Amino acid sequence: MLVDAAAPTGFTAETADRYLAQTLNDRPKMMQDVIDGFFFQYITARFSDWFFQMGMQAAGWSTAAIIVLLRELNLYDDLPKIVAPTLIIHGVHDKVIPFSQAKEMNQLIPNSQLMPFKYSGHGAFREEREKFNRLLAQFIH
Numbered sequence: 001m002l003v004d005a006a007a008p009t010g011f012t013a014e015t016a017d018r019y020l021a022q023t024l025n026d027r028p029k030m031m032q033d034v035i036d037g038f039f040f041q042y043i044t045a046r047f048s049d050w051f052f053q054m055g056m057q058a059a060g061w062s063t064a065a066i067i068v069l070l071r072e073l074n075l076y077d078d079l080p081k082i083v084a085p086t087l088i089i090h091g092v093h094d095k096v097i098p099f100s101q102a103k104e105m106n107q108l109i110p111n112s113q114l115m116p117f118k119y120s121g122h123g124a125f126r127e128e129r130e131k132f133n134r135l136l137a138q139f140i141h
Contacts, residue, residue, distance in 0.1 A: 011070055011071075011096065011097060013071050016067050016068070016070055016071030017071070019033075019034075019067050020064060020067045020068065020071070023060065023063050023064045023067060024060075024064060027056065027060055027063070028052075028056065030063075031052050031055040031056055032052065034055065035048055035051055035052060035055075037095040037096060037121070037122070038051075038095075038096065038121060038122045038123050039120075039121050039122070039123045039126070039127060040091060040093035040094075040119065040120055040121035040123075040127060041119060041120070041121075041127045043126075076108075079105060079108040079109050080108050080109070080110065082109045082110070082112075083110065083111070084111075085111050085112075085113075085139075086109050086111065086112040086113070087112075087113055087115065087135070087136070087139045088102055088105055088106055088109070088112055088113065088114045088115065089115050089117060089124055089125075089132060089135065089136075090102035090114065090115070090116060090117065090124065091116075091117045091119075091120030091121045091122060091123070091124045091127065091128075092116050092117065092118055092120070093119075093120060093121045094120070094121050094122045095121055095122065096121070096122040097122065099116065102114055102116075113139075115135055117131065117132070
C-alpha cells in the first residue's frame with residue numbers, strides 16, 4: 001500500500017527530506033508535524049497523544065527507511081497496469097497528498113472508483129470512520 005509512491009507531486013522529495021532530517025535529529029518534532037498535517041477535523045489531546053505514542057513506538061531506523069523508500073520509489077507509471085478493481089478513498093482536505101492526485105490516479109487506474117471524503121484530510125479512516133468502514137465493506141463483498 002504505497003499510494004504515496006504513486007503520487008510523486010504530493011509527497012515530494014523535499015517533503016521526504018524534511019521528514020527524514022527530523023526523524024534522524026528530532027523524531028518527536030517529526031511526529032508532531034505529521035499529526036498536525038494528517039487530520040482535517042479536530043482531534044482530542046488524548047487521541048493526538050495516542051497517535052504520537054504509536055508513531056514513536058516504531059523503530060527510528062524503520063521510519064527513516066520508509067521515508068527514503070517513499071522518496072525514491074515512483075510507482076506512477078505502474079498505475080495503468082493495475083487490473084484489480086480498485087477503491088480510492090481520499091480526503092478532499094488532505095495536506096499530505098492533494099486530492100487532485102486522487103483524481104489523477106482514478107483516471108490512470110482502469111476499473112478504479114474514487115470516493116471523496118468531504119470532511120477528511122489524510123486520516124479518512126478516522127475522521128469519517130463509519131463511511132469509510134461501510135464503503136470498504138461494500139467494496140470487498
